Amino acid sequence: MSVAAFLADLRSRDLQVWADGDQLRCNAPTGALTPELREQLQRRKHDILDFLRSADALARQQRAIVPLQRRGDRVPVFAIGGHNGDVFTYRPLALRLGDEQPFYGLEPPGLDGQREPLVEVADLAGYFAAQIRAFQPEGPCVIAGYCAGGTIAFELAQQLAVAGGTTVLGVALFASPYASWYRFLPQLRERLVHQGQQVRRHALAFVSLPAGERRRYISERLRDRKAQRAVNRAAVVDPALAPRNRVKAATLVGVRRYTPRPYGGRVGIFLPNRAWLRPGNALLKWREFAPSAESFCGPDACDGEVMLLEPHVGATADLFRRWHEQCI
Numbered sequence: 001m002s003v004a005a006f007l008a009d010l011r012s013r014d015l016q017v018w019a020d021g022d023q024l025r026c027n028a029p030t031g032a033l034t035p036e037l038r039e040q041l042q043r044r045k046h047d048i049l050d051f052l053r054s055a056d057a058l059a060r061q062q063r064a065i066v067p068l069q070r071r072g073d074r075v076p077v078f079a080i081g082g083h084n085g086d087v088f089t090y091r092p093l094a095l096r097l098g099d100e101q102p103f104y105g106l107e108p109p110g111l112d113g114q115r116e117p118l119v120e121v122a123d124l125a126g127y128f129a130a131q132i133r134a135f136q137p138e139g140p141c142v143i144a145g146y147c148a149g150g151t152i153a154f155e156l157a158q159q160l161a162v163a164g165g166t167t168v169l170g171v172a173l174f175a176s177p178y179a180s181w182y183r184f185l186p187q188l189r190e191r192l193v194h195q196g197q198q199v200r201r202h203a204l205a206f207v208s209l210p211a212g213e214r215r216r217y218i219s220e221r222l223r224d225r226k227a228q229r230a231v232n233r234a235a236v237v238d239p240a241l242a243p244r245n246r247v248k249a250a251t252l253v254g255v256r257r258y259t260p261r262p263y264g265g266r267v268g269i270f271l272p273n274r275a276w277l278r279p280g281n282a283l284l285k286w287r288e289f290a291p292s293a294e295s296f297c298g299p300d301a302c303d304g305e306v307m308l309l310e311p312h313v314g315a316t317a318d319l320f321r322r323w324h325e326q327c328i
Helices: 003-012 035-043 045-060 087-097 121-135 149-163 184-208 211-237 239-256 284-288 313-327
Strands: 016-020 023-027 065-069 077-080 103-106 139-146 166-174 267-271 294-297
Touching (some): 016 045, 077 087, 087 103, 087 313, 121 166, 294 313
């Protein structure tokens, strides 16, 4: 029986156990502390003290672990959100995987505005590793990352492997480009390509319209752009969003200057659709650092921004479930 289960059993008998320095104290109703329980407490004293101290330390810091789906006895998943730290991106996936699959999000420090966000991937991974070890001192798990969170997940798996105790059965990367994709020149190229695609799309729509509707089309697009700029300005000055914006900026700083080490564990690269298999795609560069990496492609209509949302999350869940079975 694990320490956590043993303490839960004691609480069910109205026995209270706490740490007092190097001593283990106990308060029990008359007759409840049997000789057998007394012997177990003495024999497991050091393990219980270590557990209580780690639990107390975890309670005093910002909690990283957000339960998105607690139930189930399958190997749990600990998932890192995108660069803004939003773990609820995974909520539709956790629901699709069902009650048998425990699924936890990992929130970075700083979202509550009480702490400064971390600007190094290694520090973020170390923070998450400590929380996972305190939450689950031993046993297997799966690590996941979405978008920029994939870089942190990759480092987290390596740190857990080095520390021992927690066995990482696999790392799932959902639409997660290789870290260098977030640097200035790749981002500039990405913006130019996106703008070119937008211009082409609007030009084709414009020339396909009757002459009398073209002016209205231009007016509507300008109005939409003005409205979007207003939304963006409001988001920048909204004090409620300031902590998340700081986390977003700090995470991107860390990811841009991160260089991964080779990883020998199992990695699943989840691509929105088969078009993302094209040569040079930044998601496939992880193969250079993870020789055992496998790629899984979603349906043609899916894109990176919606692969964890309805209606495409069902296909993503099926792919993840298949990969997860291979990891066990």
